Amino acid sequence: QTVPDPRLVCPPVRVEDDRTGLNIETLKRAFLDNLFYIQGKFPDIATQNDYYMALAYTVRDRLLKRWLKTAQTYTEQGSRTVCYLSAEFLLGPHLGKNLINLGIYDDVQQAMEELGLDLETLLEQEEEPGLGNGGLGRLAACYLDSMATLEIPSIGYGIRYEYGIFEQDIRDGWQIERSDKWLRSGYPWEVPRPEWSVPVKIGGHTEQYTDERGRFRVRWVPHHVVMGVPHDTPLLGYQVNTANTLRLWRAEAAESFDFDAFNSGDYVGAVHEKMVSENISKVLYPNDNISQGKELRLLQQIFFVSCSLQDMIRIMEGQKIPLEKFHEKFVVQMNDTHPAIAVAELMRLLIDDHCMTWDQAWGITTRTFAYTNHTLLPEALERWPIALFKKLLPRHLELIYEINQRFLDDVRIRYPEQPQMLSQMSIIDESGERYVRMAHLACVGSMAINGVAALHTELLKQGVLHDFYEMYPKKFNNKTNGVTPRRFMVLSNPRLSRAITERIGPNWVKHLDELKKLESYVDDPNFRQEFRQIKFDIKQELATYIQQNYGVAINPNSLFDIQAKRIHEYKRQHLNALYIVTLYNRIKANPNIEITPRTFLFGGKAAPGYYTAKLIIKLINAIGDVVNRDPDVRDRLKVLFLKDYSVKFAQRIYPAADLSEQISTAGKEASGTGNMKFAMNGALTIGTLDGANIEIREEVGEENFFLFGMTADEVYARKAQGYNPYDYYQSNSELKLAIDRIASGFFSHGDRKLFQPLLDTLMHRDDYMLFADYQAYIDCQDYVGQVFQDVDRWTRMTILNVARMGKFSSDRAIRDYCEDFWKISPVPIEIEEYSPEAI
Numbered sequence: 074q075t076v077p078d079p080r081l082v083c084p085p086v087r088v089e090d091d092r093t094g095l096n097i098e099t100l101k102r103a104f105l106d107n108l109f110y111i112q113g114k115f116p117d118i119a120t121q122n123d124y125y126m127a128l129a130y131t132v133r134d135r136l137l138k139r140w141l142k143t144a145q146t147y148t149e150q151g152s153r154t155v156c157y158l159s160a161e162f163l164l165g166p167h168l169g170k171n172l173i174n175l176g177i178y179d180d181v182q183q184a185m186e187e188l189g190l191d192l193e194t195l196l197e198q199e200e201e202p203g204l205g206n207g208g209l210g211r212l213a214a215c216y217l218d219s220m221a222t223l224e225i226p227s228i229g230y231g232i233r234y235e236y237g238i239f240e241q242d243i244r245d246g247w248q249i250e251r252s253d254k255w256l257r258s259g260y261p262w263e264v265p266r267p268e269w270s271v272p273v274k275i276g277g278h279t280e281q282y283t284d285e286r287g288r289f290r291v292r293w294v295p296h297h298v299v300m301g302v303p304h305d306t307p308l309l310g311y312q313v314n315t316a317n318t319l320r321l322w323r324a325e326a327a328e329s330f331d332f333d334a335f336n337s338g339d340y341v342g343a344v345h346e347k348m349v350s351e352n353i354s355k356v357l358y359p360n361d362n363i364s365q366g367k368e369l370r371l372l373q374q375i376f377f378v379s380c381s382l383q384d385m386i387r388i389m390e391g392q393k394i395p396l397e398k399f400h401e402k403f404v405v406q407m408n409d410t411h412p413a414i415a416v417a418e419l420m421r422l423l424i425d426d427h428c429m430t431w432d433q434a435w436g437i438t439t440r441t442f443a444y445t446n447h448t449l450l451p452e453a454l455e456r457w458p459i460a461l462f463k464k465l466l467p468r469h470l471e472l473i474y475e476i477n478q479r480f481l482d483d484v485r486i487r488y489p490e491q492p493q494m495l496s497q498m499s500i501i502d503e504s505g506e507r508y509v510r511m512a513h514l515a516c517v518g519s520m521a522i523n524g525v526a527a528l529h530t531e532l533l534k535q536g537v538l539h540d541f542y543e544m545y546p547k548k549f550n551n552k553t554n555g556v557t558p559r560r561f562m563v564l565s566n567p568r569l570s571r572a573i574t575e576r577i578g579p580n581w582v583k584h585l586d587e588l589k590k591l592e593s594y595v596d597d598p599n600f601r602q603e604f605r606q607i608k609f610d611i612k613q614e615l616a617t618y619i620q621q622n623y624g625v626a627i628n629p630n631s632l633f634d635i636q637a638k639r640i641h642e643y644k645r646q647h648l649n650a651l652y653i654v655t656l657y658n659r660i661k662a663n664p665n666i667e668i669t670p671r672t673f674l675f676g677g678k679a680a681p682g683y684y685t686a687k688l689i690i691k692l693i694n695a696i697g698d699v700v701n702r703d704p705d706v707r708d709r710l711k712v713l714f715l716k717d718y719s720v721k722f723a724q725r726i727y728p729a730a731d732l733s734e735q736i737s738t739a740g741k742e743a744s745g746t747g748n749m750k751f752a753m754n755g756a757l758t759i760g761t762l763d764g765a766n767i768e769i770r771e772e773v774g775e776e777n778f779f780l781f782g783m784t785a786d787e788v789y790a791r792k793a794q795g796y797n798p799y800d801y802y803q804s805n806s807e808l809k810l811a812i813d814r815i816a817s818g819f820f821s822h823g824d825r826k827l828f829q830p831l832l833d834t835l836m837h838r839d840d841y842m843l844f845a846d847y848q849a850y851i852d853c854q855d856y857v858g859q860v861f862q863d864v865d866r867w868t869r870m871t872i873l874n875v876a877r878m879g880k881f882s883s884d885r886a887i888r889d890y891c892e893d894f895w896k897i898s899p900v901p902i903e904i905e906e907y908s909p910e911a912i
């Protein structure tokens with residue numbers, strides 16, 4: 074190593090120096106400097122976006138020392154590190170979160186005010202990187218926030234999609250997709266690191282050879298090579314110096330390849346290949362809980378996984394740690410099976426590129442990985458056709474065959490009398506066309522396997538992964554999801570947060586269990602009054618927003634009943650719709666009926682190819698169009714579908730909710746995380762015994778939770794008996810009336826065909842058992858309406874919900890992962906304080 078020129082040695086890192094000070098004067102000066110030197114504008118012609126960018130750079134400058142110091146500390150200490158591999162990271166806007174975590178939100182607000190600017194308006198400018206679909210991607214983002222806050226060395230690895238989740242528009246009640254150009258006005262939060270680019274091989278064939286030491290080796294001769302270019306984003310923890318890295322890979326054509334084609338005169342061919350290579354990181358697959366099995370998706374998976382594992386090896390080399398210690402240096406958490414090819418890829422790197430023996434490589438691999446499963450839905454379980462695998466990843470297929478053979482030898486020893494176990498557990502599905510089962514690969518290659526809520530982990534053990542549980546019971550361990558209170562309380566609901574801090578001090582933000590202390594205020598009239606007032610004010614703001622953007626007047630005193638999540642039949646937005654139609658029918662039958670005024674709000678995207686989900690959106694809009702205008706309703710009901718639900722919009726929605734709809738068919742929602750975010754903001758839940766709802770109810774108390782519907786066991790039993798939804802339709806008069814009203818074309822300008830596919834499915838199949846749960850849901854909703862009238866009781870229930878949500882902080886979840894799987898403890902980052910004399 075060369076000794077750097079002494080003039081280039083950095084001065085010790087200090088936070089509060091002239092350039093990156095956190096006081097208002099320094100912030101203002103830095104902001105104006107950035108406006109001038111980065112945006113190239115004088116204030117008088119700057120746009121709001123220029124101001125946003127100038128502020129973003131001002132904040133970024135204040136992250137950089139912490140970020141570099143964090144990396145330096147980890148390097149010097151050779152810290153054990155979690156690598157969180159995920160095809161999705163749904164981060165949400167950075168600016169507000171960074172202001173909170175730096176502890177300068179209020180000062181920046183004042184600094185902007187002194188410059189005649191409004192911080193809220195600037196925050197609105199930020200386009201969020203929508204690099205995820207829903208819960209799974211957002212969970213990854215919450216976990217990165219908690220890892221930084223808990224000072225856990227970690228790297229998030231994923232794909233830098235050029236187009237994230239599509240932008241949703243609604244036209245004539247239908248979802249329209251538009252491409253998401255999140256990079257269009259510049260993205261100040263990332264730093265490209267082209268010097269750490271890595272090659273990824275694709276396609277071709279393998280050859281056997283004997284190396285100079287007489288060892289049997291395999292060489293993979295790829296069809297082509299794609300380069301992965303890392304783009305790093307600092308993720309600062311809350312009130313700590315730790316800023317961990319999110320490293321996202323962008324695909325670029327390998328230069329050498331261009332050059333060959335260029336030399337042979339095929340310029341257009343070379344450019345074409347470049348385009349094909351760059352396609353890999355072009356677009357996020359917009360499916361949630363569905364695997365489409367597309368070639369490009371498998372390419373995305375191997376691309377980011379290979380880049381990330383090669384990057385880990387480079388880091389070890391840089392720290393001079395021998396590769397034999399890979400599993401001591403890193404633990405690799407796989408977010409679902411999307412990165413499960415990592416098991417084969419690490420084997421390949423260790424054996425083919427680093428000359429290890431099979432046993433040595435397998436010993437390392439199976440001590441490195443842990444696998445989180447996020448769904449039981451069969452349509453989401455990833456399987457890749459053998460032919461496709463062989464075409465794109467011939468070497469990995471050989472390795473998987475070898476892994477499988479050795480694994481099946483163990484199965485044979487374990488179950489000598491049960492030959493069917495071999496085909497059941499095999500990594501290769503040979504029941505028809507042959508497939509690679511990614512969940513099986515993940516289970517065989519991991520030291521730890523978890524579901525995301527207690528029920529889900531139990532159902533995994535009984536069902537989808539039962540055989541693996543029998544064989545490796547100690548690998549299984551539940552990890553109930555959590556969400557970050559920094560974003561979903563402090564940032565999104567500052568008034569509630571302030572009211573809480575005034576009562577119990579500020580520690581709850583990092584130790585959410587401390588919310589318990591609020592219980593002693595549940596009968597305090599001042600606190601109750603303030604709590605109610607906060608909710609009311611936020612509801613009124615949302616009402617104003619809706620008036621301005623949708624031209625619909627809603628009553629802030631009505632019950633805000635909200636279902637915001639991806640649109641999916643198992644989540645049963647259409648059950649919610651059936652309740653609305655039922656209420657409407659009651660009003661039509663008796664216009665003077667007493668009902669609690671309600672505003673039904675929906676938000677969420679449907680996968681572009683999921684026809685039924687899109688029809689559900691159309692149905693909700695169609696019902697809204699009629700109900701919102703019908704004078705008989707007299708404004709007692711309003712129904713709105715709010716378009717383009719995103720993290721940014723979610724932050725406005727959670728604080729405004731009175732009632733949170735968590736009504737999936739029991740056994741289908743692995744955990745849910747929106748359920749937690751609503752409850753933390755003082756909404757009550759109407760929900761089934763599914764996913765984390767069960768644990769939320771246990772925590773908040775059954776008397777503070779609106780439970781309805783079948784249990785998962787009852788769902789299975791009913792299915793086994795032979796479920797006939799038509800019987801329910803015929804015997805339940807309100808259900809029949811609701812269905813008939815939709816079928817009649819009443820909500821579709823007389824068109825009786827429009828909703829027929831949806832109604833047919835319900836009447837004759839009803840896979841998600843809406844009809845079986847209909848009456849219980851209606852009764853429960855009616856009860857909710859009554860309780861809402863009792864303002865004191867409702868307020869009490871909401872306060873107790875907030876007070877008892879401590880368990881659902883992602884900090885708790887990350888601590889559990891650290892203790893049970895990762896064996897990693899905090900590494901504090903020290904930064905010298907500023908003292909003017911030291912300059």
Ligand code: GPU
Pocket residue numbers: 206207208209210212360361362363409447448453525554742743744745746764
């Ligand atoms: N989830 Br698989 C997704 O958001 N997308 C997926 O493709 C898969 C799972 C969700 C689960 O549906 C939800 O119940 C869970 O809370 C979330 O992952 C995080 O674990």
